[in-house]
Amino acid sequence: MQLTLGPLQYFWRRDDVFKFYRAAAQWPLDTIYLGETVCSKRRELGTRDWIALANELAESGREIVLSSLALLEAESDLSALTRLVENGHLRVEANDMSAVQLLRDRKLPFIGGPSLNVYNHVALRLLCADGMQRLVLGIELGRELLQEFKDSGEPLPEFETIAWGRLPLAYSARCYTARALDLAKDDCGFRCIDYPDGLPLKTRESRPFLTINGIQIQSNEHCDLAPDIAELHAAGVQLLRLYPQTNDMESVVARFREAIDSGRPPQRIGKESGYWHGQAGMERLPGSGAADPVQAVISPQ
Amino acid sequence: MDLICPAGNLPALKTAVDHGASAVYVGFRDQTNARAFAGLNFSEDDLRQGIGYAHARQRKVYIALNTYPSPAHIGAWQKAVDRAADLDVDAIICADLGVLDYATRQYPNLPRHLSVQASATTHAALRYYRERFGIARAVMPRVLSLQQIERLCERQVVPIEVFAFGSLCIMVEGRCQLSSYVTGVSPNRHGVCSPAKFVRWDEEPGGVRSVHLNDVLIDRYQAHEPAGYPTVCKGRYEVGGEIFHALEEPTSLNTLQLLPMLKAAGVAALKIEGRQRGLAYVGTVTRVWRQAIDQLESHPGAATNPAWQRELDAHAEGHQTTLGPYHRSWH
Structure with a gap:
């Protein structure tokens, strides 16, 4: 089982990004995904900066992958994507069919990101013919679907699944951070930089529900599949994705590494995945969740 | 410019045809389409009648097969493609690569439209679907501004269909969990x-x-x-x-005032949302948009009738409308 660091979903200051990734290059990870996947307006690091950072980190011996934007709107988004695709030697995570097409045009192998809609073996077969070598499973793809992929008899790519972090649930043209601050998106002032772990959204009963991250909506709860590693492995998952957070990411990585190396499932500190069991993503399964999540590891508050 | 109208049952299909739809889009009574609501959609018999009714009046019928099947159930979607072909529909509207692949191989002459559920927003993404599946048209997610729609039309990868009126998905279609x-x-x-x-x-x-x-x-x-x-x-x-309303107010999209710009941009077809809506909605909304398109073609530059706007507002969700993503201030 391999460990990957998923692309940073939030908007952090340039110096903080460099500091984070230079430290991450020393953590026990197999793969690091780099790039802006949420909002094309975020420019603390431009595409060239991300590629330069990727080249620097590649010297650590980790596999480095460049992740593309999930929602492209303007021509300039496509130009940036072309630059990413033509980086010369690093594989790209395609988070949209535009990226698949640009990679396919150039006969470059790629990784399918979790925002591609791949729900059956025929879609898998076509994308593999296009050059897809690995698929990061979309959040809805659980144990049963993975088994159906295997039962189809098709040659399969590697499978990676989101094992730690808030689940990416939806994308929009609208920026919800700007909306919450009563700002127009075209004049947003890049205020999502003030919410380096997202902006909490609660129900009117003050129950934590979702997280606003610019144009993206995430779950409030952190998914934590560390206790399920043996089951994930048996189901055919080869890579576990951990999403970056501000607070002590090094411990998050270390906990997963220890769980893999020791074979001992740790106590769950986030939330189990309803999706993995074929249920609603937010569903709590009887007896399988931690009664008292250790919030300290999840967020600094 | 074609006017594509919704129908959740046979009376709605006839109403849409009678009030000026160029084409009516419908779904089978199962999970193969994105409005799989109880009591909605067509039996095969109703559909056969509806297609006969539309074709006798030189109108078209499209079938939405725009959900994503799992491996174990893809056979049901393939059978739905077979049924659509057998019914002699004018196009199928699909999103899933597996469904599109099957339709392309089995029925190369049955036109395939790319559903809004495929979330394709660029000419590169459209090229993928054209090269792989020869799509004849693509429906755009409700995220692009008018200027971005203009740029996309200029590329002429495939004819473009956009949403003109109806309930508004605030998220990118196909990308909302x-x-x-x-x-x-x-x-x-x-x-x-x-x-x-x-x-x-x-x-x-x-x-x-x-x-x-x-x-x-x-x-x-x-x-x-x-x-x-x-x-x-x-x-x-x-x-x-x-x-x-941290994400969106209950409001409807209404692009009536953008109609001349959408036409000038080269948009091939306007889509009305609402297969789940009743006959009054389908009839009124279809009639108003037909009148507006006809007036634009016969008297370009003429002002829109204020009564049209009032009629559309009366049928809008929450009785309020927005230009939605076409206008930058909405974002």
Whole structure:
């Protein structure tokens, strides 16, 4: 089982990004995904900066992958994507069919990101013919679907699944951070930089529900599949994705590494995945969740 | 410019045809389409009649097969493609690569439209679907501004269809798991958003009504407040200490005033949302848009009739309308 660091979903200051990734290059990870996947307006690091950072980190011996934007709107988004695709030697995570097409045009192998809609073996077969070598499973793809992929008899790519972090649930043209601050998106002032772990959204009963991250909506709860590693492995998952957070990411990585190396499932500190069991993503399964999540590891508050 | 209108049953199809639809889009009575609601959609017999009715009047019928099947159930979607071909529909509207692949191989002469559920927003993405599946048209997600629609049309990869009127998905279609996260039922897989069986209304003291979706409080209404259907994106939530429609208000898209610009951009077809809506909606909305398109073609530059706007507002969700993503200030 391999460990990957998923692309940073939030908007952090340039110096903080460099500091984070230079430290991450020393953590026990197999793969690091780099790039802006949420909002094309975020420019603390431009595409060239991300590629330069990727080249620097590649010297650590980790596999480095460049992740593309999930929602492209303007021509300039496509130009940036072309630059990413033509980086010369690093594989790209395609988070949209535009990226698949640009990679396919150039006969470059790629990784399918979790925002591609791949729900059956025929879609898998076509994308593999296009050059897809690995698929990061979309959040809805659980144990049963993975088994159906295997039962189809098709040659399969590697499978990676989101094992730690808030689940990416939806994308929009609208920026919800700007909306919450009563700002127009075209004049947003890049205020999502003030919410380096997202902006909490609660129900009117003050129950934590979702997280606003610019144009993206995430779950409030952190998914934590560390206790399920043996089951994930048996189901055919080869890579576990951990999403970056501000607070002590090094411990998050270390906990997963220890769980893999020791074979001992740790106590769950986030939330189990309803999706993995074929249920609603937010569903709590009887007896399988931690009664008292250790919030300290999840967020600094 | 074609006018593509919704129908959830045979009377609605006939109404849309009678009021000036160029084409009517429909779905089978199962999970193969993105409006898989109880009591909605067509039996094969109704569909045969409806297609006969439309074709006798030189109008078209499209079938939406725009959900994403799992490996174990893809056979049902393939059979739906077979049935559509057998019924002699004028096009199928698909999103899934597997469904498109099957249709392309088995029925190369049956036109394939790319569904909004495929989330294709660039000429590069459209090229993928054209090269692989020879799509004849693509429906754009409700995220692009007017200027971005113009740029896309200029590329002429495939003819472009855009949403003109109806309820507004605030998220990129095909990229929203809010319903799935809360209920396990997803637009992508099951063709349903925020299904009614998970909805619970409660009366509280003072006439306050609260509405939950699978035990998540979506909104609470004072006695005098009009209540809306609790889709997750249209609830009121607390963000930064304030309670408001943090994602979207219950409102409808109405692009009537953009019609000349959409035509000038080269948009091939305008789509009206609302297969779940009643006959009055289908009839009125189809008639108003037909009149507006006809006037634009016969008297370019003529002002739109203010009565049209009033009629459309009366049928809008929450009785308010927006230019939506076509106008930058909405973003």
